[in-house]
Amino acid sequence: MSRQDKQILKRIAGVLAAVLFVGWFLFWPLNYYIETPGTADNLKSYVTVKGHPDKRKGSYMITSVYLQQARPATYIWAHFDPQATIEKASDVTGGQSGATYNKVQNFYMKSAINEAIAVAYRAAHQEYTKQYLGIYVLEVEKQSKFKNDLKVGDTITEVDGRHFDTAQGYQKYIAKQKVGQNLTITYLHNGKKHQTTHKLIKIMGDRAGIGILLTDNVKIHTKIPVKVDPGQLGGPSGGLMFSLQIYQQVSGENLRHGRKIAGTGTIAPDGSVGEIGGIDKKVIAAHKAGATIFFAPYVKPTKTILKYEEGHQTNYQLAKKTAKKYAPGMKVVPVKSFNDAVEYLRTHQ
Numbered sequence: 001m002s003r004q005d006k007q008i009l010k011r012i013a014g015v016l017a018a019v020l021f022v023g024w025f026l027f028w029p030l031n032y033y034i035e036t037p038g039t040a041d042n043l044k045s046y047v048t049v050k051g052h053p054d055k056r057k058g059s060y061m062i063t064s065v066y067l068q069q070a071r072p073a074t075y076i077w078a079h080f081d082p083q084a085t086i087e088k089a090s091d092v093t094g095g096q097s098g099a100t101y102n103k104v105q106n107f108y109m110k111s112a113i114n115e116a117i118a119v120a121y122r123a124a125h126q127e128y129t130k131q132y133l134g135i136y137v138l139e140v141e142k143q144s145k146f147k148n149d150l151k152v153g154d155t156i157t158e159v160d161g162r163h164f165d166t167a168q169g170y171q172k173y174i175a176k177q178k179v180g181q182n183l184t185i186t187y188l189h190n191g192k193k194h195q196t197t198h199k200l201i202k203i204m205g206d207r208a209g210i211g212i213l214l215t216d217n218v219k220i221h222t223k224i225p226v227k228v229d230p231g232q233l234g235g236p237s238g239g240l241m242f243s244l245q246i247y248q249q250v251s252g253e254n255l256r257h258g259r260k261i262a263g264t265g266t267i268a269p270d271g272s273v274g275e276i277g278g279i280d281k282k283v284i285a286a287h288k289a290g291a292t293i294f295f296a297p298y299v300k301p302t303k304t305i306l307k308y309e310e311g312h313q314t315n316y317q318l319a320k321k322t323a324k325k326y327a328p329g330m331k332v333v334p335v336k337s338f339n340d341a342v343e344y345l346r347t348h349q
Helices: 003-027 072-079 089-093 098-123 167-175 239-251 279-288 303-308 315-326 338-347
Strands: 032-042 047-049 059-069 085-088 128-140 155-159 182-189 192-199 201-203 207-209 212-222 226-228 260-263 293-297 331-335
Touching (some): 032 089, 047 239, 059 239, 059 279, 085 089, 098 128, 098 212, 098 226, 098 338, 128 167, 128 182, 155 167, 167 207, 167 212, 239 260, 239 293, 239 338, 260 279, 279 293, 293 315, 315 331, 331 338
Parallel strands (some): 293 331
Antiparallel strands (some): 032 085, 128 212, 155 182
């Protein structure tokens, strides 16, 4: 091989190495996620109530964060972006696969919408009913004897032929059984009914259990038809804002008075508002979208609570701190419940 040929080969090898490095630097997925401010969307386009269109000025806005898996390039960039947060993948997904994580987030969104409809219709004195479908499987523990049958996203409708109207009903029945005893469960998987029998395992001391993480699966039926399409959004944090949008449409009461109102927080059956993650990013997103009011979940900041809070600050504390730095013209309003938000809008026009 001539000297010239060797030089050409070296150049080709160098180019290939450079291409591979650039590809790795830009596209190789790391075991981290980067969280940045997302969007603040007008809920008028998400909610449709038959015969009750929203034609009034202003908007209720659902806020989100943008979550992307880190690459070497974006990982380095995130260290220099004061609005970005780097999280371990296990902290974000709980060790679940991407598909399973998305399935759970979609269910949380569906559940939040159902509760928001119920809260709004009750406040507006409109008819609705709740149908308890069963317990939704969020996670199946490795030691569970049911792990080869039950999957995340399944709904357990009966245990030993018994249907209960709350998760607590199922849990109390199972807790009365003995560890190692057979239990027959009926469940829905992709809409089809299945049945399986396995032994109960020991959970929480000496109690018997299936070995799953669960939540309620409830469907709401309303006399006035309502449809909510969350698009690509997932998670439970839009509950409060969905309830305000639905309430304004179904009740006809104008609470916005032309204002752009954003916020976040889960909504419980009794109307109480719960804390969420990434509220600092949501405050920034709301400010960029022109919101003048931001509802933030409020809990009393005790030492025990602050120990486990994100950045050792409650949602309200972090939202207020973020607004002071990035959105000084926006009013951050603490709320414990849906009624708190409604009362504030009624008295601050």
